[in-house]
Each structure stands twice: as C-alpha cells, then as structure tokens.
Amino acid sequence: MQRPDIKESSLEIKNLIEEDSGIYFSHIVLQSTRFMSVLPGDEVTLDCSMAAGVRMSSYIMYWYKQDHYGEPIQLIIKENDKPTQNYEAILNTNDNRFSLKVSKVTAQDSVTYYCAAGSQAIFGEGTKLTVLERDVKEPEVEILKPSGIETRCKKTITLVCVAEKFYPDHVSITWTLGDKEIKENVATDPYATQDKTTKLFSMTSRLKVSKKEFKPKNKYRCTVNFYNGTHDISDNTDEINGIEGISLDIN
Structure with a gap:
C-alpha cells in the first residue's frame, strides 16, 4: 500500500484552519494528554497514537504547534526528519505510537502541540504545554x-x-x-x-x-x-x- 503524504504549502495548511476549533481534527489521531506542565529547562515527551483498527504505518506522521488560539499552525517536524536543537520525532509503528521530544524547554515552548497524519492532515485534539513561570494556583x-x-x-x-x-x-x-x-x-x-x-x-x-x-x-x-x-x-x-x-x- 502506498503511503499518502501531506501537502505542505502555506496556503494549503492555512486552509486547514477552522474558525471554530482552530484546526480540523478527527478522533482517528489520539492525544491522550490534554494538558502538561513542566519547569524551565526540563525535557518533555508528547505522545500520540491511532484509533483501534487504524495503523500508523499507513500514514506519514507530523507534529505541528499553534502559539495561540486562532493563529495559524506551524509544522515542526515529521517522521524520519533529523532532530533539531529542540525537537526530535520518534516513530514506533509496532506500538502504533508517534512521539515528540522537546528539550530544554523555555517559555516560548508554552504552546499547543498537534499530532497529524496523512495527506488530509488528520489532526489529534492537541496537547497544551505550559512551561511554568509561577506557582500553580487553583481557580x-x-x-x-x-x-x-x-x-x-x-x-x-x-x-x-x-x-x-x-x-x-x-x-x-x-x-x-x-x-x-x-x-x-x-x-x-x-x-x-x-x-x-x-x-x-x-x-x-x-x-x-x-x-x-x-x-x-x-x-x-x-x-x-x-x-x-x-x-x-x-x-x-x-x-x-x-x-x-x-x-x-x-x-
């Protein structure tokens, strides 16, 4: 089976943005952790998987980020890309899991991260990461x-x-x-x-x-x-x- 690829032009990615949710997402790509909090300088790993019966090996997998609600999403890295200074993509098709490792986090890494699959850019619901700048306080x-x-x-x-x-x-x-x-x-x-x-x-x-x-x-x-x-x-x-x-x- 030939693996579909995502269309990566800025115009096509922009067309994926929806006014309601910020992006188009589906329950095919699963991100079990909705929120994460870490301290500056920490290393954090975000994971995504696929719904039952869907094989990750049938898609090329991607990680995106969105700085703030309503803003365009930005491609970070895809499977098999070489690690950058901050990001590393880790694909485990046997476990149907795709991970993003973020190293030495700073306040600029406090964004929402989206896992996405395939040519139709099927997104997970996102994981919001906060690099803590003060003590946690309940509402x-x-x-x-x-x-x-x-x-x-x-x-x-x-x-x-x-x-x-x-x-x-x-x-x-x-x-x-x-x-x-x-x-x-x-x-x-x-x-x-x-x-x-x-x-x-x-x-x-x-x-x-x-x-x-x-x-x-x-x-x-x-x-x-x-x-x-x-x-x-x-x-x-x-x-x-x-x-x-x-x-x-x-x-």
Missing part, C-alpha cells in the same frame, strides 16, 4: 447573580460563571442542572485571558436560562475542571438556585 469560581431588571424585563436569564486567579490556563468549564450536563445555550470564552503582572488567568462562561425554568427546585452549577500538573481537579464549583416569580431584587 476561584463564582456565578454572578442576574439583575432584577433582567428578570423583570426579559424572557431569559443569563447566568455568568467567572473563573479567575488561576495558573496555568489548563481549565474547562461545564454547566449542570442537577446531575445532568447542560450543553445548549452555553457560551464559553474560547481561551483564558492573562494578567501580565500577576501571570494569573481568568475565564467566563454564560448560560441562558428560560425565566419559567429559573425556579427554586432547579439548581444550576458551574464546574471549572483544572489540571494542576499531576491530575484533574473538579471541585472548583459554584451553584445557584432559581427563584420563583417574575422579579428578582438584588440589593
């Missing part, structure tokens, strides 16, 4: 109460969840009603913003709720899942119950 989470004007004059209520003062920006935000996750009418910032002085991040998520559903029996919870460098922490939460009636007085 503070608060749901802002809707204003009385909003509950009196509008048919829907917007709940705003604010996660702030965290580092690094290895977070995801989910809304739940009782034990059920809410996926509709949710708008979450595509990326966290950083205070240049403290290096701490903040991020918000908004949930629109029908006024008739905003009742005392319904408890809305915002959960900020945070990766602290060794494991995920999901107890950073705040919650709010609905209030009966068409008005809500906030003093």
Whole structure:
C-alpha cells in the first residue's frame, strides 16, 4: 500500500484552519494528554497514537504547534526528519505510537502541540504545554447573580460563571442542572485571558436560562475542571438556585 503524504504549502495548511476549533481534527489521531506542565529547562515527551483498527504505518506522521488560539499552525517536524536543537520525532509503528521530544524547554515552548497524519492532515485534539513561570494556583469560581431588571424585563436569564486567579490556563468549564450536563445555550470564552503582572488567568462562561425554568427546585452549577500538573481537579464549583416569580431584587 502506498503511503499518502501531506501537502505542505502555506496556503494549503492555512486552509486547514477552522474558525471554530482552530484546526480540523478527527478522533482517528489520539492525544491522550490534554494538558502538561513542566519547569524551565526540563525535557518533555508528547505522545500520540491511532484509533483501534487504524495503523500508523499507513500514514506519514507530523507534529505541528499553534502559539495561540486562532493563529495559524506551524509544522515542526515529521517522521524520519533529523532532530533539531529542540525537537526530535520518534516513530514506533509496532506500538502504533508517534512521539515528540522537546528539550530544554523555555517559555516560548508554552504552546499547543498537534499530532497529524496523512495527506488530509488528520489532526489529534492537541496537547497544551505550559512551561511554568509561577506557582500553580487553583481557580476561584463564582456565578454572578442576574439583575432584577433582567428578570423583570426579559424572557431569559443569563447566568455568568467567572473563573479567575488561576495558573496555568489548563481549565474547562461545564454547566449542570442537577446531575445532568447542560450543553445548549452555553457560551464559553474560547481561551483564558492573562494578567501580565500577576501571570494569573481568568475565564467566563454564560448560560441562558428560560425565566419559567429559573425556579427554586432547579439548581444550576458551574464546574471549572483544572489540571494542576499531576491530575484533574473538579471541585472548583459554584451553584445557584432559581427563584420563583417574575422579579428578582438584588440589593
């Protein structure tokens, strides 16, 4: 079987960028680690594999990086390339695994790395690497109460969840009603913003709720899942119950 190759012109690579997710990706290429944190000067290895029944030997494999959300991706290295000063590609077709070794990391290596396969540039979902510049800090989470004007004059209520003062920006935000996750009418910032002085991040998520559903029996919870460098922490939460009636007085 002839192995397909990727088209590497800047125009063709640019056409792979999507406004929604930043790039086109598929569940064929698997990157099990979503976040990684390391100290300056460390060496780190990122791995990717293929979905069950898909052989890596059928593709030429690549590693890309994206400095910030929405920016173009950049080709770093492909299989069988000679190692550079910072990067080394390691292919193990027997184990269906392709790795990227990054040596002597600096703050400039704090980017998202994407593993990709084949002529159609099938991407994994990416691994965000942060070279730590300060101590890790968990997020503070608060749901802002809707204003009385909003509950009196509008048919829907917007709940705003604010996660702030965290580092690094290895977070995801989910809304739940009782034990059920809410996926509709949710708008979450595509990326966290950083205070240049403290290096701490903040991020918000908004949930629109029908006024008739905003009742005392319904408890809305915002959960900020945070990766602290060794494991995920999901107890950073705040919650709010609905209030009966068409008005809500906030003093």
